[in-house]
Each structure stands twice: as structure tokens, then as C-alpha cells.
Amino acid sequence: xxxITKSHESRQRERLATLGASLFAxxxxxxxxxxxxxxxxxxxxxxxxxxxxxxxxxxxxxxxDDNGRHVxxxxxxxxxxxxxxxxxxxxxAGGVVHLHSTYAAAVSCMDGLxxxxxxxxxxxxxxxxxxxxxxxxxxxxxxxxxxxxxxxLAARHHALLLANHGPIVSGTTxxxxxxxxxxxxxxxxxxxxxxxIPTRPLxxxxxxxxxxxx
Numbered sequence: 651x652x653x654i655t656k657s658h659e660s661r662q663r664e665r666l667a668t669l670g671a672s673l674f675a676x677x678x679x680x681x682x683x684x685x686x687x688x689x690x691x692x693x694x695x696x697x698x699x700x701x702x703x704x705x706x707x708x709x710x711x712x713x714x715d716d717n718g719r720h721v722x723x724x725x726x727x728x729x730x731x732x733x734x735x736x737x738x739x740x741x742x743a744g745g746v747v748h749l750h751s752t753y754a755a756a757v758s759c760m761d762g763l764x765x766x767x768x769x770x771x772x773x774x775x776x777x778x779x780x781x782x783x784x785x786x787x788x789x790x791x792x793x794x795x796x797x798x799x800x801x802x803l804a805a806r807h808h809a810l811l812l813a814n815h816g817p818i819v820s821g822t823t824x825x826x827x828x829x830x831x832x833x834x835x836x837x838x839x840x841x842x843x844x845x846x847i848p849t850r851p852l853x854x855x856x857x858x859x860x861x862x863x864x
Contacts, residue, residue: 659690662824663708666695669828673749674704678835683750684816685727688824689737692716696733698724728792735797736820739804745824747831750816753838754831758785758811768811769834769841770851776837777857779830780809780819788813809834 666688673679684703687696693715697706701724712726718734720726727733733746757769768785771777784803789796789812800810800818809819809830817834821827852860 659695660708662688662690662695663711665824666697666711667706667708669747669824670697670703670706673747673828674702678751678832679703679749685729685733685748686746686824687730687733687737688745689743693718693721694733694737695723696726696730699727731794731797732800732818735801736804736808736818739801740808740820742822743808743820743827744822745827746818746820747824747827748816748818749831749835751831751835751838753842754811754835755816757838757841758816759814769837770849771857772837772840772844772849772851774852774856774860775833777852777860779833780837782807783809783811783834786810786812788815791815 666686670686673684678684682700682702685697686703687694693713696712696714697703698710698712710724712720712724712730713722714726714730714734715721718730729748732748736746737743757763763785765785767782769776769783784807786796786800786803789799796812803810808821809817811817817831819827819831819834821830
């Protein structure tokens with residue numbers, strides 16, 4: 651590995667650990683839940699299994715090669731397959747964030763959601779940063795069948811809500827993925843607060859106008 655590549659990977663390690671600490675400190679993840687990943691020149695860095703996002707060691711992050719094989723660091727999250735599907739289906743993805751954040755996880759447990767759009771576009775920023783949010787049927791965490799279930803959806807959506815589980819979002823950068831999942835969490839909170847109250851989500855025309863301004 652040449653010095654330039656090594657320096658870039660070192661920066662990515664620091665960015666991932668810093669983001670994990672921030673998410674944990676703000677209560678967006680608890681215990682050892684949630685996982686993060688970022689693309690590097692020869693594969694991906696991922697958070698290890700059973701490690702708190704608030705206590706990540708940059709040097710012990712899991713390293714996967716271009717084929718998704720574990721080649722360095724601690725054993726990767728058992729949900730690494732989900733991350734790999736998003737990267738392979740979305741060529742512009744530079745980072746992926748998966749959380750069990752309270753409000754989005756609560757919405758994921760609700761009955762009667764529209765599987766094609768389980769959270770409506772209540773705000774402009776949700777429409778711009780998240781877009782249409784499909785609901786993925788329940789599979790146990792780490793089940794390879796869940797990776798299969800999101801395969802086609804991931805080609806059309808960068809944000810997904812896993813039933814009885816939580817959200818997973820990709821972005822062109824790690825930071826943009828984090829910004830989108832935070833917007834998703836706040837809108838899930840609004841969605842729950844507004845239950846039983848007449849609401850006016852953005853219309854299709856209003857959403858399309860936002861799409862043109864991205």
C-alpha cells in the first residue's frame with residue numbers, strides 16, 4: 651500500500667470512529683447496536699461486531715477487500731452483507747449507516763404501513779435527503795435472506811426501513827449518509843407525534859420541484 655493510500659485510509663478510520671462517537675453521545679444508538687461502513691480504495695472499513703459505536707478503535711476496525719472478504723481488524727458486523735448490497739447496487743455510495751434509533755425503530759414496528767412509502771414526505775428536507783422510504787419485510791438480524799430482500803430495492807432507494815429493526819441509509823459520503831439517517835429519525839418522530847392529527851404531507855408536485863433543485 652503506497653503512503654497516499656495509507657494516509658487516506660487512516661483518515662477514513664478516524665472519520666468513522668468520530669461519527670460513531672457522535673451518534674452514540676446523542677442517543678441515536680445504544681449499547682452495541684448499529685453499524686457503520688465507509689469505502690476505501692481497496693475495499694471497505696466496517697465497525698466490528700459487538701462493539702459500541704461510542705468506543706470504536708480506529709486501528710481495530712474491520713477491513714473487507716473488494717470481494718467482501720474479511721482481511722484485517724476485528725470480525726465485522728454480522729450485518730456486513732447489507733452494507734455490501736448497498737455498495738454494489740449504488741455505485742456512488744461512499745458510506746453506509748445503519749441504526750436502531752428509537753423513533754425510526756418504533757415506526758418499523760407499526761402495523762398497516764404502506765410498504766412502498768412507510769413514512770410520508772412531511773418536510774422538504776426529508777424529501778430531499780431521504781426520498782421515498784420503502785419498508786423491508788422482517789428477517790432476523792444477520793440473516794443472509796435480508797440481503798437478498800433488499801437487493802432490488804437498494805438499486806432504486808438509498809434509504810430503507812427494515813421491519814421491526816431500524817433504518818439503513820447509504821450516501822455519497824459517510825457524512826451525507828449520517829445526515830440522511832438523522833433526518834429520517836427526526837421525521838419518524840414527527841410521524842409518531844402527528845398520529846391521529848390531520849396532516850398534509852408534501853404533494854407529488856411539491857416533491858418533484860424539490861427533486862429538480864437537488
